[in-house]
Amino acid sequence: MSGPVxxxxxxxxxxxxxxxxxxxxxxxxxxxxKPLVSRxxxxxxxxxxxxxxxxxxxxxxxLYPMLRTRVLxxxxxxxxxxxxxxxxxHGAPFVALIILVASVAIPIGKFVAIAWLAVxxxxxxxxxxxxxxxxxxxxxxxxxxxxxxxxxxxxLTALVQLNLAASIKPGPAALAFxxxxxxxxxxxxxxxxRLIWDRAEDDTDAGPRA
Amino acid sequence: MHSTDIAQVDPGELIACPQCDALYRARMxxxxxxxxxxxxxxxxxxxxxxxxxxxxxxxxxxxxxxxxAVWFPFLKISRQGFVNNAxxxxxxxxxxxxxxxxxxxxxxxxxxxxxxxxxILTIYVLGPLVFDRPAPPGALRLFAMSxxxxxxxxxxxxxxxxxxxxxxxxxxxxxxxxxxxxxFAGLVFLTVIHDRWMCRWSVWQALEHGYGARRDKATA
Ligand SMILES: [Zn+2]
Ligand SMILES: [Zn+2]
Numbered sequence: 525m526s527g528p529v530x531x532x533x534x535x536x537x538x539x540x541x542x543x544x545x546x547x548x549x550x551x552x553x554x555x556x557x558k559p560l561v562s563r564x565x566x567x568x569x570x571x572x573x574x575x576x577x578x579x580x581x582x583x584x585x586x587l588y589p590m591l592r593t594r595v596l597x598x599x600x601x602x603x604x605x606x607x608x609x610x611x612x613x614h615g616a617p618f619v620a621l622i623i624l625v626a627s628v629a630i631p632i633g634k635f636v637a638i639a640w641l642a643v644x645x646x647x648x649x650x651x652x653x654x655x656x657x658x659x660x661x662x663x664x665x666x667x668x669x670x671x672x673x674x675x676x677x678x679x680l681t682a683l684v685q686l687n688l689a690a691s692i693k694p695g696p697a698a699l700a701f702x703x704x705x706x707x708x709x710x711x712x713x714x715x716x717x718r719l720i721w722d723r724a725e726d727d728t729d730a731g732p733r734a
Numbered sequence: 735m736h737s738t739d740i741a742q743v744d745p746g747e748l749i750a751c752p753q754c755d756a757l758y759r760a761r762m763x764x765x766x767x768x769x770x771x772x773x774x775x776x777x778x779x780x781x782x783x784x785x786x787x788x789x790x791x792x793x794x795x796x797x798x799x800x801x802x803a804v805w806f807p808f809l810k811i812s813r814q815g816f817v818n819n820a821x822x823x824x825x826x827x828x829x830x831x832x833x834x835x836x837x838x839x840x841x842x843x844x845x846x847x848x849x850x851x852x853x854i855l856t857i858y859v860l861g862p863l864v865f866d867r868p869a870p871p872g873a874l875r876l877f878a879m880s881x882x883x884x885x886x887x888x889x890x891x892x893x894x895x896x897x898x899x900x901x902x903x904x905x906x907x908x909x910x911x912x913x914x915x916x917x918f919a920g921l922v923f924l925t926v927i928h929d930r931w932m933c934r935w936s937v938w939q940a941l942e943h944g945y946g947a948r949r950d951k952a953t954a
Contacts, residue, residue, distance in 0.1 A: 528756040528772055531748075534741040536757065538750030541881060542938045543778065545748040545757065555942050556878040595906060611902065619901040622894075657753065657774050664885075671844070671888055675895030678841050679820070680903065681828035683809055686816035690906055694829055699837050706840075709885065721754040721773065 530721075537562045540718075564716040571642050574711030575635065581704035582631055589695035590677055596688065601695065604628065604673060627673045627701070630666055634708050637663045638715065645719040656720050660712075667709050674702045749935065751776055760935070779935045786864040792928040793856040799921040800850045806914035809896065813907035822846065822914060844888040849921070852887055855880040856928075860937065869941050877941060881934070890922040 531538040536545045537560045539553040552559050589601035602610065604627045612620035637659055644656060677698045684692040740748070740757055749760035751771040762781060763769045769779040782788075807819040826842040829835060859873045859880070896918075900909050 528758065529740055530755040531750040531757045532755060534757055536741075536745055536748070536750070538752070538755060538757075540752040541878060543749050543752055543935060544938065544942075545745040545750050547745060555874060555938060556881075557875055558878070593906075607902075614905060616901050616904070619898055622898060653754075654774070668885060668888060669891055671891050672895045672898065674837070674841065675825075675845070675888075675892045676898045676902065678825045678828050678837075679809065679895060679899040682820040682824040683811045683818060683899070683909070684903060684907065685818055686811070686813050686907065689813045689816050694834060694837075698829065699834055702837055702840060713885070717753045718755045721756075 532562045563718060563722065567714055567716040568642055570714035571638065571711050574707050574714060575638055578704045578707035578711055579635060581700045581707060585697045585701035585704050588697040588700065590697040591680065592693040592695055595690045603697065623673060626670050630670050631704065634663055634667055638711055641715060653720050657717060660717050664712050667712055670705045674698055749778055751778060779933060781933045781936050782931055785931050785933060786860055789928060789931055790857060790861055790864055792924050793853045796849065796853040796921055796924050799917045800846060800853065803914040803918040803921065804846060807912035808914040810910045810912055811907050844886060845892045848883050848887045849889050852880050852883055863940050873941050877937060889925060893918055893922045
């Protein structure tokens with residue numbers, strides 16, 4: 525089975541921002557100004573650099589408290605997981621689940637998925653390019669939603685300032701977590717999905733010949 | 735062969751899938767139809783009738799809603815006689831002191847500045863085209879800027895965050911929504927529709943050639 529011709533195979537270079545096609549070797553998109561590369565060869569090193577930065581921020585984000593809550597004269601500090609467990613015990617298991625999915629499952633899943641995609645375009649994979657591309661789309665779409673925990677901290681901090689009765693302050697984990705989300709978003713954006721399909725072509729081309 | 739065939743075509747008449755690099759001759763699909771990539775199924779062209787007018791109206795509404803959501807009280811809290819109101823900006827700027835100030839600026843950008851900038855850019859860039867005027871100066875670069883900002887506009891995530899915050903403090907204090915919350919909820923709804931109505935290829939094409947609006951009318 526042969527797929528459609530790629531811009532590279534036809535001697536063109538395509539802009540990934542505005543989909544305009546230019547003669548091969550053009551340096552910059554004349555329509556939207558994006559620098560043009562037929563395949564972003566530095567893509568993977570940028571992916572890994574942001575990936576590592578994101579992971580380094582994700583560790584303190586889980587160890588340090590996200591929130592410092594003071595009710596009357598008792599102060600409690602909540603980490604991400606600790607806060608979710610407390611919510612679940614206080615009869616809000618559904619919200620606890622949202623927090624756990626957004627702050628734990630999605631970030632970890634994202635680290636694994638990006639790493640696997642980056643490795644698979646280098647080494648090849650038995651998984652079809654369709655499912656790998658699907659995974660890339662999901663990672664790109666869903667990554668932003670991890671920011672929800674940072675927003676919750678922001679809302680609570682602004683709101684719960686009731687003199688003696690109760691107050692909430694942000695912990696250092698809020699910054700670490702926000703940075704981790706931003707770095708993993710940049711990591712996913714640095715990935716050039718065209719590499720998934722190139723590799724697939726190489727794999728299928730090699731198949732019948734071997 | 736097909737490959738040499740398409741290689742002879744003027745590149746201006748081609749479209750390449752941004753996800754997998756597959757090359758096609760760009761053709762405006764019929765009404766209610768969408769052109770998708772045969773290889774990876776990415777939607778390439780999806781024009782809609784009178785989309786320009788609707789997108790301008792949505793962007794104007796978004797502009798008003800963001801400004802409204804910033805000025806009116808957003809959430810109200812009460813416990814044992816103490817009452818506190820917070821606006822959207824209070825929430826955005828709540829991280830004070832030291833390194834957390836950076837976070838305040840980032841949150842302000844994600845929930846206020848980026849949505850605001852995208853609404854303004856959309857009106858500036860597409861407004862003239864909808865009214866059959868030539869594209870304004872710098873339109874291509876400004877639309878590119880608006881596109882780059884798209885993943886960083888997080889209003890809808892913030893709205894869900896409000897719901898989570900509500901549950902989180904439920905046993906600590908009583909929380910209620912102010913008018914700005916509903917404006918913000920409206921904004922989220924409009925943003926989703928806005929992104930669904932906008933056919934990016936048609937916009938790029940119209941901005942490049944400056945005749946998009948008239949041609950849309952001819953085919954409508
Ligand atoms: Zn371009
Ligand atoms: Zn494609």
